[in-house]
Amino acid sequence: MLDVRGIRKSFGALEVLKGIDLTVRKGQIVALIGPSGSGKSTLLRSLNMLETVNEGEIWLDGRLVNRRMPGKAFEIHLNRVRQQMGMVFQHFNLFPHMTILKNVTIAPRVLKGLSEDQSRRQGLDLLAKVGLESKSDCYPSQLSGGQKQRVAIARALAMQPKVMLFDEATSALDPELVEEVNLVMKHLAAEHMTMLIVTHEMKFAAEVADRVLFMDGGMVVEDSPPDQMFTAPKQERTRSFLRKYLNG
Numbered sequence: 338m339l340d341v342r343g344i345r346k347s348f349g350a351l352e353v354l355k356g357i358d359l360t361v362r363k364g365q366i367v368a369l370i371g372p373s374g375s376g377k378s379t380l381l382r383s384l385n386m387l388e389t390v391n392e393g394e395i396w397l398d399g400r401l402v403n404r405r406m407p408g409k410a411f412e413i414h415l416n417r418v419r420q421q422m423g424m425v426f427q428h429f430n431l432f433p434h435m436t437i438l439k440n441v442t443i444a445p446r447v448l449k450g451l452s453e454d455q456s457r458r459q460g461l462d463l464l465a466k467v468g469l470e471s472k473s474d475c476y477p478s479q480l481s482g483g484q485k486q487r488v489a490i491a492r493a494l495a496m497q498p499k500v501m502l503f504d505e506a507t508s509a510l511d512p513e514l515v516e517e518v519n520l521v522m523k524h525l526a527a528e529h530m531t532m533l534i535v536t537h538e539m540k541f542a543a544e545v546a547d548r549v550l551f552m553d554g555g556m557v558v559e560d561s562p563p564d565q566m567f568t569a570p571k572q573e574r575t576r577s578f579l580r581k582y583l584n585g
């Protein structure tokens with residue numbers, strides 16, 4: 338579904354991604370872990386074309402995504418790519434002046450041309466799926482952090498993406514609100530949504546992921562199934578990183 342080959346990305350003199358290769362098969366859940374500054378967010382942002390990479394190829398469902406094209410054609414292409422990848426950020430970035438339902442329905446209405454009725458029905462279904470149907474007429478400021486993040490997930494799903502990218506979706510939440518968001522992600526996993534999840538929560542990664550990637554210094558250091566990653570990692574760098582977490 339997602340195939341990343343030799344991605345390099347620099348900010349000025351600082352090389353942040355140093356040749357990333359990564360494949361996520363349809364329906365696979367891949368967790369991405371690693372220390373702060375290792376390039377995890379830059380990788381996700383590059384996949385979603387919020388950053389332009391310096392080198393390498395990004396393939397989504399058999400299509401080369403980061404093609405070079407002139408002007409208007411590129412804009413259209415960019416929109417198509419972004420519609421196929423849903424992204425959920427640490428900070429929810431909901432539209433504060435729109436109701437919850439409007440937050441979820443605006444993109445399909447504008448970008449996919451869904452009618453008001455169609456988008457409303459779809460929006461209410463998605464809100465029900467994340468347990469927030471009763472909040473459809475509220476504004477974001479009336480919701481808890483966990484509820485806001487569930488809306489952000491519903492909003493991303495409204496475009497019916499092929500892949501969902503999560504960048505530390507729970508790390509800005511109070512601890513007691515983490516579980517409700519993780520639960521939504523687990524439901525998506527059970528429905529075989531293809532997902533790439535950046536997380537600091539090793540227990541969650543172990544429960545939900547088919548594979549875990551450990552990134553450090555702009556490179557993928559290790560790519561293992563969770564039982565191996567968390568009990569017998571192959572690399573010393575992985576081991577020393579995980580020791581910190583497992584020993585509290």
Ligand code: ADP
Nearest residue numbers: 348351353371372373374375376377378379380
């Ligand atoms: P992570 O998500 O793993 O914590 P990031 O991808 O956010 O790591 O950052 C990787 C490195 O890239 C850091 O050193 C960060 O300071 C740098 N970086 C990220 N975005 C920018 C930017 N827009 N301009 C300059 N440096 C950046």
Ligand code: MG
Nearest residue numbers: 377378379504
């Ligand atoms: Mg980050």
